[in-house]
Amino acid sequence: MADYSLETSWRPVEGSFGRLTFTLHNLSAEPLSGFSLAYTSETRVADKHVCDGASLKRQVAHFHEFLPSEQLTVPPGGRWRFTVEGLSREPKHVTAGVKSAYLTLADGRHLPVDFGDLMLEGRDGGVSPPLLPPGKADEPYALLPWPLALGLKAGDLPATLYPAERTRPDAIEALSQVLSLYQRLYPVEDAPFSLRAVEGGRRIRFVAESSIAAFAYELRFTAHEIVLSSADEAGRRYGLISLAQLLHGARADGERFKFPNFGTIADQPRYDWRGCHLDVSRQFYPVADILRLIDILAWNKLNIFHWHLTDDEAWRLEIKAYPALTEIGARRGPDEVLVPQLGDGAETRAGHYTQDDIRRIVAHAASLGVEVVPEIDIPGHSTATLLSLPELADGQEAPDSYRAVQGYPNNALNPAVEFTYEFLGKVFDEIVALFPSEYLHIGGDEVAEGAWLSSPLCQALMKREKLAGTAELQSYFLKRIKAMLSERGRKLAGWNEVSHGGGIDPDGTLLMAWEKPAVGIELAQQGYDVVMTPGQAYYLDMAQAEAWAEPGAAWAGYSPPEHSYTYEAEGELPEALQEKMRGIQACIWTENFISRAYFNRLVFPRLPAVAEAAWTPSGRKDWDRFAAIVRMWPML
CATH class of the missing domain: 2.60.40.290 (Immunoglobulin-like)
Known part of the structure; x- marks a missing residue:
């Protein structure tokens, strides 16, 4: 004390x-x-x-x-x-x-x-409602996300599941990986799989079936064995995770959940982009936490980890060409260049990921079928960058000539400073060597109105290129960034503001609609591929009820778990634009997450809710069933 x-x-x-x-x-x-x-x-x-x-x-x-x-x-x-x-x-x-x-x-x-x-003081704060009902599962099987089609009959609980004789080594390796995943998530529970035959167990026979769709799987339960059919590694992994879930639920709550003896499951994902974003700039999460979160994504059949590595508050990624980015930009404290923010007290708080950390995390994610999409947030949200490398600023620009919505002054990389592009080129070179993802997320959000307009260099650039205002300056900047990424074999992903001021070429560009649901339809109409991540449903930092006692942010209202679950991201998207809808994503912004308790309170069960919305067709969702099952699911 x-x-x-x-x-x-x-x-x-x-x-x-x-x-x-x-x-x-x-x-x-x-x-x-x-x-x-x-x-x-x-x-x-x-x-x-x-x-x-x-x-x-x-x-x-x-x-x-x-x-x-x-x-x-x-x-x-x-x-x-x-x-x-x-x-x-x-x-x-x-x-x-x-x-x-x-x-x-x-x-x-x-x-x-x-x-x-x-x-x-001076007002009734209201009462926090229960966030989950007791739940009811009409079909007694613990599966999240719920599968596309299912017809099962419950039977006896097997001791364990094991591969049939003469199973191929790659299938045994896949089973071993899912077994390890389960043991990390539930370290004190009995293992669902064995790598050898066990008396009282049930054998799994793996079948490669080319007619099955990519990422899909089929499970057939008979009296003597379980047949897992898939066309690819991902489908096989999802089938094994479903088996582990079924066995886990039947063991954890045998009154409510059973293991099937007969019948079939046919399953495949609704969307190909099923994402979860994590902001590590406001709060730093050690490698062990990142690995566990990726395990949780895999357990929920999410396949994208969008890693928000830089912001005003910190730069978290080691860049060997510019060590100052982490020597200065990853440290906040009373006597540091970056002052305390959002949970920092009397002691300096520091943290970044070395390139060896990155390789370990990316490899771990890949082994579980999760793609890591890195984000370097530019041109706005760059206070940590600019304070680490002051030569990026136009020295003639008046201080505090504009402020971001979060209150940071002059926080955007200057599109008229040529060193900006040299700097970003070296950063991109190191990033593409670390992250095999086809996309590199460049942010592009929340550049303050009026940014750069007092910069003499930008005034000259605007005159030369016939640009008017901040949005057109950003468009000029982002067009150059897209070209730089293309030269490095990467596609540009960004937030919905990338489309402002004329935007960039929609071909090969993926934008995330966060401000409001209607934005996603507008982006698709403009030709962009779209991931829907509206703050009103999928931002997991939003409070879950209106009551004062509920933790979380409020700018997008409040979002109870049932709303995140039932929300249909496609909305009024015309059928002709359906192909532009790549998927949906939950976002974990961490301004409010100053404790593990707050993290788990806000993220769960909404993260599994979004995962089911991303996988399961709308007509197959059932809130009461979800509520009955999700109580057994892991948290950070």
Whole structure:
């Protein structure tokens, strides 16, 4: 426990976004004076604000530093209270408050401060509803995602499943990989497979069947064996995962779930892009966590891991040509170039992935049929990049001439600085050597309105190329980036704003529609391949209910698990454009994930819900069945 504790509350105020009250308690045995209080919070103080009892010394995006009056001394057991009115948005949930706090003393020391969730005053916060019903499975089989077709009769529970005699080595290797996956996810449970015949077990016979569609599989259960037919490695793996799931459910909840003795399963995915995105810039996740998340994706038959490696808050990928990117850009702290953000306190927090880490993660994902798509977020969201390599900026551009929606000033790579392209070329060279994915995601989102317009170099570029405004400058930049990726044998993926200002050539371009569902239809009409990832349904950082006590973000409303499950991403997409719809993706943005408990509360069961929406035809989905099964599924 720290010697200091900070309590925060919010009260609605007519005509504004309300008033924050901060109360710092001195729990130490010494009086406190000559200090400043720093904290991080997504509820930012606006430029125009009124502060009673303190003054704002410094603010950088979510980082705030307040000063008391010079003569203030807080005695042992005493407190300092101040209020702020004039906020960037109205807080909606407990997680909209302080995410970290510390004191800086006159001698430069930084002392930790305990803190809690944001308290609500002057209004009823509502009641959090249950996020899952008890669930009911009319067909007693634990399968997620639910298969395309199924006709089964339950029977006795086998001791284990094992390969038939003379099974090919590649099939035994596939069975061994799924066995290892299960043992990592459920380390204390009995193994579903054995590599040798076991008395009381059931044998699996593997059949290569060229008439079966890619990624599909068929399972036939008879009195003596299980026949697993597929045309490719992926289909075989999905069939083995389904067998492991069936056995797991029958063992874990034998009253509700059974193992089939007779019948068939015919299954294949609805979409070919079934993705999950993870932001590791706001919060860093060690290699072990990344490997486990990929295991969870494979268990849920998701096949894309979209890895958001850079943002304003940090650059997480080792680039040997530019070591400063991680030496500076992967470190945040009171005495670092990057100030604390979103959970950083008195101690420096640092973390990045070495290229050996990347190779290990990519290989692990590939062994499970998961493609790793890296994202380097450009031209916006580049504060960490620009502070690591200041030569990327136009030195004549006025500081704080524009701000991103998150509050970062001048945070976009300048399209008129030629070093920008030299830098990105070397970065891309190293990325394509590490990631075999056909796509490289370049972000392209949330460039601030008015970005670059005070840059003399951009003014000259606009005149020379006959460009008007920020969006056309971005289009110019992204066209050059697409050409650079094409030269390296890669396709460009990006967020939906890539289409702005004239966009880029849709051929070979994949865009993710995140702002609202209708955007995906507009992109398809423009000729882009589309992945649907609307914040209103598939952003797993959104709160799951309207109640104040629910953790999460609020900009896209709230999204209970049932909504993520039942939502139909295709919407009103005309049949003529169906081929442009590549699939769907869940996104895990980590501003609110300052604990493992919050991560699991927000991501599960919504991630398996999106996985079933990506795999299972709409007419085969059943919310009550899903709720009965998903309780047994693994979390991080």
